[in-house]
Amino acid sequence: MKKFTQRSTTLLLAAGMGLAAATAWSAETLQDVMKRRGLSQQDLLAASKTYVPTGKRDDFIAFSSGGQSGQVIVYGIPSMRILKYIGVFTPEPWQGYGFDEESKAVLAQGRIDGKDITWGDTHHPGMSETNGEADGQFLFINDKANPRVAVLDLRDFETKQIVVNPIYKSEHGGTFVTPNTEYVFEAAQYASPLENKKFYPLEEFNEKYRGGMTYWKFDRKEGRIDPKKSFSVELPPYSQDLSDAGKGPSDGWSFTNSFCSERYVGGIEKGRPPYEAGCSAKDTDYLHVINWKKAAELVAAGKAKKINGHDVLMMETSIKEGILFLIPEPKSPHGVDVTPDGTKLVVAGKLDTHVSVYSFEKIMAQIKAGKFESKDPYGIPVLSMKDTLHTQVSLGLGPLHTQFDSKTCVAYTSLYVDSQVAKWDYCEGKVLDKISVHYNIGHLMTMEGDTAKPAGRYLVALNKLSIDRFNPVGPLHPQNHQLIDISNDKMQLIYDMPLPLGEPHYVVAIDAKKLKPAVRYKLGTNSRTDQPHPAAVRAGEEHTDKKGNKVEVFGSLIRSHITPETIEVDVGDEVTIHLTNLERAQDETHGFTVSTYNVHASVEPGKTVTVKFKADKEGVYPYYCTEFCSALHLEMQGYLLVKPKGWKASKTTLAAGTYTEAEYKANVKKVADTQVIIDSVVAYITSVNYKDFPDVVAMVDDAFDQLGKTKGLKEKHEAFAAKKDWENATLWAEQIWQYQVKTADLGLRAKTYLEQNGAKKVK
């Protein structure tokens, strides 16, 4: 038996003696593995197209709606690894979203009729565009169930704003953006009276229920929607669905599908045929064609009516001013998609086998000539389908949504009933290829495929059913996003990705190089307002104020302690705790919670966060850092002491620890020994071209940050030693060592990095 350790000084002394990391490879060959795992050559090819080795990056980043999870899902392509779920409409404690005061303020913007709505049915993410191209700055997402739109900033991947639609009761068809993100727009879905809380019976559906389009003005500089400069266009009760903005020649116009233009009202419990029969009885629905630029001018000119305090351009005005038209479109369509060059619109009717390609030029020609085949029951001019079509192509069963390739004239359309993707030419009107997917595909998505400049290469099929594709996890199945290689003539299915949470409806993807997220905040930032946080502190400025029954803590977080470590309050006090993460290092997030008080904060480097609660239960409540932020994260703790009314301390001193001079001296030696190790690591790092490695430079900065915190501690422990206070002397020396451990952790990581990445000796 080996001698057991007497002292932990060996911890860092052993640093140089570890075995080298394994670099030799196992004897199992590629052929062995393929045989063992039953992989075909095709499987191996697919694996090679999707596998991203450690430390390498994905080419594209996808932003998916989370469906009923109320979140946004971020994943990498081609690896199909999910990188983040972002809390949007649903509180999410890991991010502190809805558990700290700053994010509660964002969620509170989404209250409807004065009440919290704690979830959302997110459907269609839209990414900000510049000149019709994805610019990677902002993401917008709707809530169908509770008509709202959220704004996410892609500098920090956080939700910044929620805006309630003032006139709808649902809105499926959004968000979409105009080519320079002047507006973020969304359509109503299920028609209802526009006036809030106004009741009309279903018998007055045709007269009193309405749909509409809302154009939210986006202020790019502020990074927020400006509701006061936003407006809606009143539409008939046709269940407006998805939209797209014109671009290039069609810029200034927007296009919106509809279903149930039959205006059917169901009532199966009264013996009426259900909605599904009555809403799909006719062969065509209406494509809405709206001149949003002119609509905005009309609103500016005061031609809108205020409904619930919001500007609405009434149908009468839109008709009179010539900004609203309808075109028949085959049956219960879902997507309308403008081609990259802006000259055509593609519409697919779910209950028709065709996609219909409309010509924007023909539409304009008909409008200019005043050639309308009829008017709808509300007096809106209806253009001839025949005279505005460029072509129709029979694709298969249940065509739903179309996206575009980087190759000219090439489009992809999902076929729900066929469970297939069709590749086709929308110029020539011919089918090029088909591929089966698993199963029942809803939307599909190509890289930047709904912009003016699609990037090609990959397509994602958003399959609604996965059935047998994955290991079973109970009656509720994951969705299945399948990655398809579209870089060659034949499409190739290369990856099945389960969606573990939520039912995504639509996804947008962007070239990863266009995203420039930050890794830290400027010290003391309120990340939800992007402003300096008034309660931020720098190291040494921490303090606690008490005024009446209000206790306000201005604290800080750093590896591995919380300042303060004790918070004393009286029962019934209102407690506000502000915490600033003093770290600068990438990925050094701290968390914070207080036992049973239902608060949680995620505090990334530089961020200041506030939690607030009423200390209404007397007793003792530990608080701690909820992130595994360092080797001693469990020791990053403190106590909230909630004292009973009238409590008086009888014992006022803490029990002293049993520390000896020998222990103090041992600690001083440990510190000195450890410094030798650190110096040797520093000597190695500075002997090579470490400055050529930005990640290493960041680690070295952080290491010196940590080491810098030992300043003054030597004088401190020596002063206590002089007074023979061995507890304080020992522990302050120990504290130096704690910082040394963190310094060494970083230094060793940097050293390994340099060794593994071919650092070279410098003279």
Next chain:
Amino acid sequence: MKKFTQRSTTLLLAAGMGLAAATAWSAETLQDVMKRRGLSQQDLLAASKTYVPTGKRDDFIAFSSGGQSGQVIVYGIPSMRILKYIGVFTPEPWQGYGFDEESKAVLAQGRIDGKDITWGDTHHPGMSETNGEADGQFLFINDKANPRVAVLDLRDFETKQIVVNPIYKSEHGGTFVTPNTEYVFEAAQYASPLENKKFYPLEEFNEKYRGGMTYWKFDRKEGRIDPKKSFSVELPPYSQDLSDAGKGPSDGWSFTNSFCSERYVGGIEKGRPPYEAGCSAKDTDYLHVINWKKAAELVAAGKAKKINGHDVLMMETSIKEGILFLIPEPKSPHGVDVTPDGTKLVVAGKLDTHVSVYSFEKIMAQIKAGKFESKDPYGIPVLSMKDTLHTQVSLGLGPLHTQFDSKTCVAYTSLYVDSQVAKWDYCEGKVLDKISVHYNIGHLMTMEGDTAKPAGRYLVALNKLSIDRFNPVGPLHPQNHQLIDISNDKMQLIYDMPLPLGEPHYVVAIDAKKLKPAVRYKLGTNSRTDQPHPAAVRAGEEHTDKKGNKVEVFGSLIRSHITPETIEVDVGDEVTIHLTNLERAQDETHGFTVSTYNVHASVEPGKTVTVKFKADKEGVYPYYCTEFCSALHLEMQGYLLVKPKGWKASKTTLAAGTYTEAEYKANVKKVADTQVIIDSVVAYITSVNYKDFPDVVAMVDDAFDQLGKTKGLKEKHEAFAAKKDWENATLWAEQIWQYQVKTADLGLRAKTYLEQNGAKKVK
């Protein structure tokens, strides 16, 4: 230009004419791809070891804590694809968890001091065992922040129970199970007074603050913890941490680590050294050794004290009865892990370079001989470390947690500060291999590696920092779970998996073949109680009751309509809606929400769910199915009409649709034509050995379910036609076609499946 479609009858007629799915492969060779993507031969080998082709399954299923997300994460190994996030302590709308009444009742069990706690800090999942082996029946998970334990049933992957710990304020070290899941146990973490809401100042820390171990009695038949038969063992305020149960020779005992056995109280704001210094000042902490079998007998014999109504075996009793012992263990350890054969315990101190292997036999020998080196301040006998150790091995910096291989004597230990995994021999006491991970590994996990029969092959490193491994997604980074192939002498890193939501602490994995989840519920089940739901209905039994101001709807969901389609209430009514999903088909989940009333339900096949709200806002509120359940899912809708007080209908008839005899006849013809298609598909399916394919048999069952719903509709539309009611005649005929479309969808999927899976002609 092609002629645009006149009627949608072509939908199904086109079925047989689609292009065959692409099966040819692109010209890009494996070498081309490797060159383009910069993959090495080693990368390709790793890809081949982890890629799971479409339709194939993973070998192991991992259950990970979600950390501060308050959830459990389920993923497949080796593909590392996340299959499900299960709502446990945090409401999650996709699953309806916390948004329907049945799951609200589960969450309500987790209230503390009468208040909802809407999140949890989940740490250590434990899987039910039979004879020390993982049996795949139940999963247990703790909440560190708000001391609670949850029970998940792996038949449906749902949370069934939450139990509040009655005496702790935090509990990090749980859950663990005894070898036959007699008990699920957990340790307190931060010491506090055991009496709820009892205040003692920190100056009385040593006297009044306590730790403890709680043993929850698990009733496997009921699938629930029985709090009345559960008990705790009072322990000193030593910050108890992780535990493990003995097995084989050590069955009946449990082992629990601790840190801060210094009992240090910080207070940096008052000039005291922080907790991190004072809690790691001494070279050893205490391993707690408890005879839980005897403890249970003592409790049964009435030797426990009731604290907050819960049985607690006080230290005095435990000492007197000889069931509680301490052994020194080097410095601030995290994991204690019993070897598969139950003969040894492995402890790693985070601030020591060694792992310490204790011999259970030696521990028992010392106890039997009454050989104690000392007593702790509370009178607990302390065994000699030296006399109970089997061996110690110096592994590296920051050893944390150990798991076992299927190979005898082989263990793996995480090294936090070194960012490495060490493979070593715990019998011989020697290091076998090391591998670098990225970065700062906390726990690690091998397949069934904490059971009596580890399965080998894979290891997962749970790295706390990912830093540069993934595409950046803002200041808050994903964690990084790295998959390591341990089947050969040298460990091989084969996959980096980002964790998109939450910070997992520990994971357990099980052979996928051991899990037998269901795909549907027995019709009318309350999934949270596993009992028949009293408000379930079968098709045709739907009804709505109104008593006073209470409206109760007994409804149903099926592709593609909700029954009822209209719910009329008076403002202020209390509305209860029960919905039964009548589907039998796998993956045919429906969702349900009512606009702006903050309710949502996920209703899997067979489930009955209740949502409840007060209709306090007059107006019109659409409701709809939130799942993309069929081509006409958008039409699966209805209206909640909230009438103002005293409202009287003036108009009582709905506008009639404009349908003609010609349209009716066209629909009848469409139905007949479609039936021909269906018959031909049926003819194909029955011409081959489809009964040999269970998935196809399920699809055929479902198809005939759908077609069966057309029963009686022909008579209905003919009767309306006889009365020249062309609207009803047309729409009821259309409804037949809607069922035909669903039938055809299934039939075509079955046909494709059979063609692609080599079905053979039968005579």
